[in-house]
Amino acid sequence: MGKISNTxxxxxxxxxxxxxxxxxxxxxxxxxxxxxxxxxxxxxxxVVKSFSVQDVxxxxxxxxxxxxxxxxxxxxxxxxxxxxxxxxxxxLVKQFKILTKPVKLQKQNDISVEVTGEADAPVIVTIISLxxxxxxxxxxxxxxxVDIEGYASVIFPAGxxxxxxxxxxxxxxxxxxxxxxxxxxxxxRLPYEIRINTGDKAPGKEVExxxxxxxxxxxxxxxxxxxxxxxxxxxxxxxxxxxxxISSGLDDIVKTAKxxxxxxxxxxxxxxxxxxxxxxxxxxxx
Numbered sequence: 001m002g003k004i005s006n007t008x009x010x011x012x013x014x015x016x017x018x019x020x021x022x023x024x025x026x027x028x029x030x031x032x033x034x035x036x037x038x039x040x041x042x043x044x045x046x047v048v049k050s051f052s053v054q055d056v057x058x059x060x061x062x063x064x065x066x067x068x069x070x071x072x073x074x075x076x077x078x079x080x081x082x083x084x085x086x087x088x089x090x091x092l093v094k095q096f097k098i099l100t101k102p103v104k105l106q107k108q109n110d111i112s113v114e115v116t117g118e119a120d121a122p123v124i125v126t127i128i129s130l131x132x133x134x135x136x137x138x139x140x141x142x143x144x145x146v147d148i149e150g151y152a153s154v155i156f157p158a159g160x161x162x163x164x165x166x167x168x169x170x171x172x173x174x175x176x177x178x179x180x181x182x183x184x185x186x187x188x189r190l191p192y193e194i195r196i197n198t199g200d201k202a203p204g205k206e207v208e209x210x211x212x213x214x215x216x217x218x219x220x221x222x223x224x225x226x227x228x229x230x231x232x233x234x235x236x237x238x239x240x241x242x243x244x245x246i247s248s249g250l251d252d253i254v255k256t257a258k259x260x261x262x263x264x265x266x267x268x269x270x271x272x273x274x275x276x277x278x279x280x281x282x283x284x285x286x
Contacts, residue, residue, distance in 0.1 A: 029150065029171070031060060031105070031127040034191065035216050037113040038122035046114040051127075053105050058129040062086060063100045063173075063191040065124040077123060080112040081105070092123065098178060098191075103127070124216075126191045134170035152194050153256075155208040161201060168197040177279060180229065181243045187222055189283035198266060202276040207261045210251075213282045218252055222284035226259035229270065229279040241269075245285065257282055 032051045053060075064079065064087060077092030078085065081103055091099060092115070105127075113125055137146045143158040148169045156167070173192040181189055194211065209226065217224055227243040246259040261278055271277030 029129055029133050030214075031129050032109075032111065033126035033216065034065075034124045034188075034214050035126070036122045036124055036220055037115055044114055044116040046112060048110055048112045050108065050110050052108050053129070054107070055129075056105055056107060059102065060105050060127055060129045061100055061102045063098060063126045063128070064092065065098045065126075065188045065191065077113070077115040079114075079125065082109055083112075098182070100173075100175075100191075122220075124188050128173065128191065134168065136166060136168045138164050139167055140164050148194070151212055153210045154196055155210075156203065157205050157208070160203045160205045160207065161198075162204070165201055166199050168195075168199075170195045170197070177229070180241065181227070181281065181283070184242050185283065187284040187286060189227065189281050193279050193281040195270075195277055195279050196261075196266070197271050197275055197277040199275050202266045202268070203263055206263060207265075207278070208258070209261055209280060210256045210258045211280065211282050212254075212256050215255065217282070217284060218250075218255060220284065222286060224248065224250060224257050225283060225285065226257050227281050227283045228259075228261055228265045230262075230265050231267065231269075243281070243283070245283070 031053055035049070037047055038045075062079070062081065077087070078089050079087040079092070082105075086101060086103060087099060111125070113123070115123060133148060133151065135146055135148050137144065139156045139161055141159065141162055141164070143156050143160060145153060145155045146167060146169045147153045148171065151171055152169065154169055171192050172195060177193050190213070196207070196209070211226055213224055225248045226246045228246055229241065230244050232240045232242075232244070246261070248257045248259045250257055261280070265278040265280075266276040267278075268274045268276050270279055
């Protein structure tokens, strides 16, 4: 995986400020993590970390993923938030893939994670909240970009559309999408996906994406790649609908993974009411 310069980021920002963002709706935002927790050996190891939230009236939920995609998880484990047991030891067993649960938070919080197992079989803990994280923009024929702060930038090159086109970028955390990813996954992924909806028209050119990833991903022993939901057989799309790894470059300064989405990543089977949509996330592989 190659590193990229800041040229891409500067270009994205330049296009962003001329793209005319017009509205936002609800999506998910990170509160804690994703953080890796593992035992140095088969003995139990407990780690306590602190984090804060500004608006405690929001809805929060915690997600726990097996660091081996369910093939090899921790032997035992337990998670507490502010002293309250959220996931008891009988929940974090070897074969689990992902667990989610609503949780109430305070302005200042402590999370305690205790795991017992092998060092190469971590758990990844994330807490997300419901917050305004969807943006829409009108992309002209000369091209433009949409930035969803803290998550991703999407660049539509000149000629992507032959007329001004409304596009929408949103963050979701869909259990069915998680199931599709896990069907062929060899490692964990971000606990959310990014949806790029281009309305009633599919892009006429490849689209550049830059997706943020957390420090814990870069510090891990995994390789970081963008994954996109696609059909590898257009004649039988429901049979071969899965997430494909896309060759990705990394910028370890701003913690983003950059990739080029092919035109067929956008499908009118993904979006609502027959609209064209690409669904991407960042996943880790050994």
